Amino acid sequence: MTKVATRDAYGQALAQLGAENKDIVVLDADLAKSTKTIDFAKVFPERFFDMGIAEQNLMGTAAGLAAVGKIPFASTFAMFAVGRAFEQVRNSIAYPKLNVKIAATHAGVTVGEDGGSHQTVEDIALMRAVPNMTVIVPSDGPETAAAVRWAATHQGPVYLRLGRLAVPVLHGDDYQFVPGKAETLRSGSDVTIIATGLMVSVALEAAEALAAKGIQATVLNMPTIKPIDRDAIVAAVAATGCVVTAEEHSVIGGLGSAVAEVMVEAAPAPMVRVGLQDCFGESGKPAELLAKFGLTAERIAAAAQQVIARKG
Numbered sequence: 382m383t384k385v386a387t388r389d390a391y392g393q394a395l396a397q398l399g400a401e402n403k404d405i406v407v408l409d410a411d412l413a414k415s416t417k418t419i420d421f422a423k424v425f426p427e428r429f430f431d432m433g434i435a436e437q438n439l440m441g442t443a444a445g446l447a448a449v450g451k452i453p454f455a456s457t458f459a460m461f462a463v464g465r466a467f468e469q470v471r472n473s474i475a476y477p478k479l480n481v482k483i484a485a486t487h488a489g490v491t492v493g494e495d496g497g498s499h500q501t502v503e504d505i506a507l508m509r510a511v512p513n514m515t516v517i518v519p520s521d522g523p524e525t526a527a528a529v530r531w532a533a534t535h536q537g538p539v540y541l542r543l544g545r546l547a548v549p550v551l552h553g554d555d556y557q558f559v560p561g562k563a564e565t566l567r568s569g570s571d572v573t574i575i576a577t578g579l580m581v582s583v584a585l586e587a588a589e590a591l592a593a594k595g596i597q598a599t600v601l602n603m604p605t606i607k608p609i610d611r612d613a614i615v616a617a618v619a620a621t622g623c624v625v626t627a628e629e630h631s632v633i634g635g636l637g638s639a640v641a642e643v644m645v646e647a648a649p650a651p652m653v654r655v656g657l658q659d660c661f662g663e664s665g666k667p668a669e670l671l672a673k674f675g676l677t678a679e680r681i682a683a684a685a686q687q688v689i690a691r692k693g
Contacts, residue, residue, distance in 0.1 A: 384547035387578075388486040390522035391543050392417025394529040395454060395484075399425045405533060406446055408432055410439045410457040415545075416486045418456050436461045440469035440481070447479040452533055458492075459485035459501040459542060463508060471511055474538050478513045482532045484541040489629035490662040490670040491546040491579065500662030506634020508540040509607040515560065516607040518542040518628075518636075520581035521551045524604055527558035535560070542578065544629075546667050549582040551602075561605045563613035569597030572685045573617040573624045577603045577636045580627040580655075580676060587627075587681035598685060609639045611647065618648035623688035625653050627681050629671075632656040651691035653684040 399405050399421050406428045413419040413431060422429035432439040436457055443453040455462070462485040463470070474481045490500045509516045517532070517539065519525040525543065532539040551566070566581070567588050576584035581602045588598040599621055601613060618624060624644065626637040637654030644650060657674050671677060 383550045385522035385550055386545060386547045387519050387522060387525040387543040388417050388545060390525035391484055391486070391529055391541070392420035394526040396420040396424050398530065398533055399428065402452065402533060404450065405452045405454065406430065408439050408443050408453055408455045410434060410436050410461060412457055415458070416456040416484070418454070436466040437469045440466040441473050443481045444469070444473040444477070444479050447481045452480055452482070454482045454484050456484045456486065458499065459488035459504045460499050463501060463504040467507065475511045475513045478537050480536055480538070482539045482541065484529070484543060486543040487545045488542045489544060489578070490657070490674060490676070491544055491629065491667040493545070493667045493670065494664050496664035497661035502631045502657050502662060503634065504542060505606055505628070505630050505636065506638070509634070509639065513538055514607065515539045515605070516542070517560070517605055518578040519604055520578060520602050521548055523550065523552040523554055523556045524558060527556050528604065531558050531560060544579055546579065548579045551582060558604065561608040561610055563610040564602040564604070565599065566602055567598065567600040569599045570621060571596045571598060572689050573599045573601060573621045574627060574681060574685065575601045575603050575614070575617070575624060575636065575640055576627040577606060578629050580629055583676065583678050584627050584681055586678035587685065590678055590682045591685055596685065596689065603636060606636055606639055609643060611643050614640055614643045615648045618644060618650045622692045623651040625655060625681060625684045625688060627655040627676070629676055630656055631659060633659055651688040653688050655681050655684050
């Protein structure tokens with residue numbers, strides 16, 4: 382199975398877009414080789430700005446460029462984009478609704494050996510709470526490329542959450558990203574699994590394991606966390622009567638919380654949230670960390686059986 386890191390797909394898509402739209406500019410914080418904005422910098426050095434290790438200045442400058450009609454893509458690690466520069470993201474970008482695209486890489490525990498200080502598991506919660514911010518978590522390379530292209534056409538701030546780890550390619554190159562819409566990857570009548578980011582491929586593995594036990598699962602890819610696809614969630618609950626969410630993020634404030642908010646208001650049903658259980662990450666190899674924190678097909682399958690039992 383082909384695997385591609387979403388950060389790699391981002392860099393490639395950005396370089397292609399640069400040739401199509403001369404208003405696109407790219408800013409980084411001394412991490413261009415890691416965030417893959419180096420792909421853009423090599424082709425369009427006059428439109429690339431390395432701001433150094435000064436993330437607040439990175440976001441403030443991106444806001445200024447947007448204010449004069451440019452389309453800035455501002456990149457650094459998610460920990461720094463969301464944690465270190467939150468005030469600038471909130472007050473300089475989101476508050477005036479400026480056209481800045483924050484493409485944050487190295488999100489989640491699969492950053493690996495860098496440890497809990499660099500493994501951002503709160504960023505979705507923070508960004509979805511900010512007014513005017515669209516929050517996107519692509520599941521693979523083609524979805525990343527399509528989301529980057531959409532973000533460049535959207536008028537307003539966007540947060541793109543990207544990863545370091547290579548993940549299975551689930552879509553073809555002709556995939557069309559539709560903001561605010563879930564994608565049905567598998568249909569079943571017993572349980573709905575809603576996943577985002579790298580957990581989408583893991584959810585599909587879980588569905589295969591459940592099928593071997595005679596349990597048929599619907600699997601929804603939810604690339605847009607804000608705005609969330611309320612209609613898809615309500616329809617899925619009506620069809621299956623129970624839900625499992627899966628994300629490489631804290632269960633507090635992320636996909637699970639967003640889905641639960643919809644369900645409690647419009648479609649109450651048994652639910653289990655698979656994700657980090659209110660804890661920080663730690664140093665280790667990505668596969669080991671995914672196993673330690675229960676971000677596995679086995680855990681999703683077990684959660685599915687739990688919610689099915691609770692349906693009564």
